[in-house]
Amino acid sequence: MTISKGPSRVVVIGTGFVGSSYAFSLINQNITDELVLIDLNKEKTEGDVMDLNHGVPFGAPTKVWAGTYADCKEADIVVITAGANQQPGETRLDLIEKNAAIFKSIVDNVMGASFDGLFLIATNPVDVLSYAVWKYSGLPMERVIGSGTILDTARFRFMLSEYFQLDVRNVHGYIMGEHGDTELPVWSQTRIGSEHIDRYMSKYKPEGTQEDLDTIFINVRDAAYHIIERKGATHYAIAMGLARLTKTILRNEHSILTVSTLLQGEYGLHDLYIGVPAVVSRKGIERIVEIDLSETEEKQLKHSSEVLKQAMKPVFHVQ
Numbered sequence: 001m002t003i004s005k006g007p008s009r010v011v012v013i014g015t016g017f018v019g020s021s022y023a024f025s026l027i028n029q030n031i032t033d034e035l036v037l038i039d040l041n042k043e044k045t046e047g048d049v050m051d052l053n054h055g056v057p058f059g060a061p062t063k064v065w066a067g068t069y070a071d072c073k074e075a076d077i078v079v080i081t082a083g084a085n086q087q088p089g090e091t092r093l094d095l096i097e098k099n100a101a102i103f104k105s106i107v108d109n110v111m112g113a114s115f116d117g118l119f120l121i122a123t124n125p126v127d128v129l130s131y132a133v134w135k136y137s138g139l140p141m142e143r144v145i146g147s148g149t150i151l152d153t154a155r156f157r158f159m160l161s162e163y164f165q166l167d168v169r170n171v172h173g174y175i176m177g178e179h180g181d182t183e184l185p186v187w188s189q190t191r192i193g194s195e196h197i198d199r200y201m202s203k204y205k206p207e208g209t210q211e212d213l214d215t216i217f218i219n220v221r222d223a224a225y226h227i228i229e230r231k232g233a234t235h236y237a238i239a240m241g242l243a244r245l246t247k248t249i250l251r252n253e254h255s256i257l258t259v260s261t262l263l264q265g266e267y268g269l270h271d272l273y274i275g276v277p278a279v280v281s282r283k284g285i286e287r288i289v290e291i292d293l294s295e296t297e298e299k300q301l302k303h304s305s306e307v308l309k310q311a312m313k314p315v316f317h318v319q
Helices: 017-028 042-058 069-074 092-112 126-137 150-164 197-204 210-221 223-231 236-250 295-316
Strands: 009-013 034-038 063-066 077-080 118-121 144-146 255-264 270-281 284-288
Touching: 009 017, 009 069, 017 034, 017 042, 017 236, 034 042, 034 069, 042 063, 069 092, 077 092, 077 236, 092 126, 092 295, 118 126, 118 236, 126 144, 126 255, 126 270, 126 295, 144 270, 144 284, 150 197, 150 210, 150 236, 150 255, 210 223, 236 255, 236 270, 255 284, 270 295
Parallel strands: 009 034, 009 077, 034 063, 077 118, 118 144
Antiparallel strands: 144 255, 255 270, 270 284
16 A cells, blocks of 8 residues: 555545535545545535535635546545445444445446555445455555444443433443444443543442433434434544544544444454454554454354355355
């Protein structure tokens, strides 16, 4: 992989709700020097570019344009947000066949431009499509990263912070597994400040119950359904999560984030992308962090992986 010595460049493929919200976040947070937008709907993309450029004087001096796949050659990161959206009543895994075909064409075009950077994937089902990009691109696994459970983890920490009436930055915990209905909360490693959540609750919220915590997790897991019912799509929070991922890559921050990455024996799992904590840096996935799970959590993670593999079989013929 070539590490850019010139201006940093991010290419966004797909300028729907998520792609345009992500572009807006990048400019507001001064994360990249150059931002290229690509979409089949060229008029809409040109409109987004005009609108974003008019906001640059209020944000960061980012060069923004509507581009083509040729612009991927000099890109540090290509972010794919294109694809069919999740409809009301539809699970993320229902989208596999529709979006796998779309992704084959996209990845072929990107790699045909001599792309030598990192892929970030946000389209659902994100674990399966991250695996697809890894297979289609031929890149090393560390250079293909899915957004995984980064958003679920953020939702988890936010809802716990509301429950305990604390700054969300003092809540530490992870959601792991499939970004979907079989994800799991890692209660065994969840801490408020430096104290385990059970101990913190017994000392400072003795009226609290495990049922309260279970309800919080259910609301985390089902958050997308609730939002889609109300407004048709989720996009602001995942866009900010993607911006966070982009920043840790371009600034080489070595941050631990719950992303979708390829497991090759970690947690006893093989040959699938799934959401786990990993150190993310300029190299992409620097290493997977294997945290200690309880026996129950290990079984839940295994179940999540089995559901993912079953869903992948018709398209990727995994074992």
